[in-house]
Amino acid sequence: MIGSGFGGAMAAWELVAAGLRVAMVERGGWVERGPQNWAGEGAFVRTPAYAPDSAFRVLQGRRWAEQNLCTCVGGPSVYYGGSSFRFRQGDFDPAPEIVGGSGAAWPLGYDALEPYYTQAERLLGVAGAAGSDPTEPPRSAPYPYPPSPLAAPSRRIEAAARSLGLHPFPIPLAINYAAETGCRRCTTCDAFACAIGAKNDIATRLVPELVSRGMQLFTDTLAVRLVAEGDRIAAVDCRGRASGEALVLRAESFVLAAGALATPHLLLASGLERMNPAGHAVGRYLMRHCNAMTYGLFARNPNPGNEHHKQLAIHDFYFGVDEKDAPPGKLGNMQQVMGPPAAMLEVGLPRPIARMATPLVEHMTGLLSIAEDQPRAENGVRIDPGAVDRFGLPRMSVTSLYSPRDLAARAALIRRAKKILRRAGAWGTATWKVSTFSHAVGTVRMGDDERTAPLDPDCRFRGVENLYVTDGSCFPTSAGVNPSLTIAANALRVGRRMAARASPAHAEAAG
């Protein structure tokens, strides 16, 4: 098992439950929990988890920039916002205006994933309100927990949206609101680790339990090569992150879940695309949503109680709007986003400007627009075998250019976000276009067609008997909601099928 994020830990959950012996290698270490998580230095881009030793080059727009991977036990879930959406039924049957010439097609429908969504919501203790989302797919069980009461800024957004004829509803959140251990409703949640473990991330909810049930976890250890013998993987070569010491792990089956950038990086570094009939697609079709945060500036602090208020989402525009200013077809999700903590300003702006802007932050609250982006062959991960890092991994570069449709969908959502914020009383608005890869998916997609999809419908890497990919890389399209719950549900599905193959008794127990 390579990677301890959503895809790795959820697949491991099923394998360990079936009594199989599992070893997991994770590039990062445990994130320490304490008050420092909520201080400026706790913003994830300022922590050691945003690891300079994983730096890669990115071409976005006309410029090359540098970014790092988020590496730690639990992966970026430790720093995530907890939004836990199921894909809509229609997301599994994407329209031609999204698919374009990419050949992307899901090999499974919503019904196949529904039981695993229910299981993932239970494992992550998701708090939500069934029946409140106008585009919600059918569900076989209610949410495990009810949502928290709305904070002042959320009530304001709710009233404004309703007065415009919209239908805001509670974001399903993987947050523990139970009174004794629970959430303190702070504003440093998204992009920060939770100091008290009330955010139900993978490092809090799954990994310790997996270890206590016998899973062997190697932290601060990188996989650097998958070694093939014939049509099987025989071993994975690893390096200690600090010591550089070599470790070779052998197993019956291997699960690659290093995230949608690091997974194709490892496959290409190992030359495995040459064994796959759709090898040309390995590393391509990268998507990351076309996101923007639009902030409203209010005369008075809209959040005098300084409360957590990433609480409401709006799906009235999800499947599109019949209006001239929007492209035909799906647009995506809109959800609340809290004003950027002052610490984050210092990351994005020169320090004197950040200091001047800090008082303004208290007068801001916002809406995040998540536009579905198109899978396109030109976007993806490449390696430069001539330049290797100190671990022996070839240098990775990433190309990510939005299509005119991606940009038009985002612009249409931004205009609607501004309208809601103005109706809520904002004097003015400012928009920040997101350039990170926090929602990266799609680089080793699954599908029925062996000419276009490197993974088969069970997420087995074609051409190699015993290699599976269970992270966000496997998505054929990105849909218009945050990806983690779907990564989790699919990894549980694949883990269950792997376990059934390894142990027929588990297949019977699993039905």
Ligand SMILES: Cc1cc2nc3c(=O)[nH]c(=O)nc-3n(C[C@H](O)[C@H](O)[C@H](O)COP(=O)(O)OP(=O)(O)OC[C@H]3O[C@@H](n4cnc5c(N)ncnc54)[C@H](O)[C@@H]3O)c2cc1C
């Ligand atoms: C600030 C932030 C907020 C977010 N908020 C939300 C949200 O509210 N809702 C939502 O659905 N999504 C959210 N996301 C996105 C979500 O976290 C990702 O979609 C999800 O974590 C991806 O899961 P994964 O299994 O594909 O890979 P990851 O979770 O990225 O896991 C990959 C793991 O592999 C490890 N790894 C990498 N390379 C190697 C190697 N060579 N050897 C060993 N280990 C390796 C990494 O360290 C990592 O732990 C957010 C992300 C960020 C950064």
Ligand code: SF4
């Ligand atoms: S809002 Fe709750 S879950 Fe999020 S960091 Fe604060 S205490 Fe933790």
